[in-house]
Amino acid sequence: MLSESERFRYQRQLIVTDWDQEKLKCSTVLVAGTGGLGGVIAQYLAAAGVGTLRLLDDDSVDLSNLNRQILFRTDDIGKPKSILACERLAALNPEIKIEALVERLTEGSASRIAAGCDVIVDGFDNQPGRFLLNSIASRMHIPYIYGAVDEWHGQASFFYPPATPCLACLVRETTPTTRKIPVFGAVPGVIGSLEAAMTIRYLMTGETPLAGQLLIFQSDTMSFDVLCFEKNPTCQVCGAKARAK
């Protein structure tokens, strides 16, 4: 049941077709990373009124983060990102519950961190972290909303095996991970917004428009492309053998 202040706060979205504020209020979302992608995702989910946000980030703010990580300011340097994000988002929307986790996602901590979440949203900045999220999401049967950026382009998808392929079905070969990733703020802004929109739409309607599809945004040509892909039956994460374990 929405309070009077919630009805006032959300009045402009309550009139959006298909909107279900109660469902959002009852939802719990894990935002993995609070940087370029995660900061945007978390802000939109908090503003929209997702009932519980769990913010995971073990990093502290660095001066070089500030070209893209719009939750943070220059005087935040050295402070833990998830705590700061929690404070900023609580100021934005005190109606919701926000949990800050200053820790690294590991095989050991994953079940506790993701427990009770309706969706896991990817705000990570590295491939090993994403593969771990993917494997946890698959094992715990939680939808995983994927996003990643690099220079002038970004990607997004929705993984929820066995109904859909997973990240490991898409990325089968090793990609370089040691280089410093070139990135400027607007691209994670776009991809993070898409991830937030996908999360909200899924939580309210159960629809999964990017299941089995990879959306590619290229900001140098201002183009959006969608590439379809299928499940890999021998996938180590979501293939038949992996599921039988």
Add this chain to the structure above:
Amino acid sequence: MEIYIKAGWKLRRLLQPDVDYDTRRVEVAEGETVKEILRTLDIDPSEVAFIFVDDQIKNLSYKPTAGQMLTLQPPAIGG
């Protein structure tokens, strides 16, 4: 035989498209693998994260057939 290669962002510059802004028509020998084709085009295969052909992900050992469109995407890792 002729195939078409379409490439995203960084790979597009290496591809030197001639059909439209992101697609190049390429003459290849039958049985040539994607890896061999990329080397001929002076594209480092390690720069390619995904190869899509007809809604399916293929690997570097895939051998395209005449008229096929290969879509190459570079990796996106950051956040």
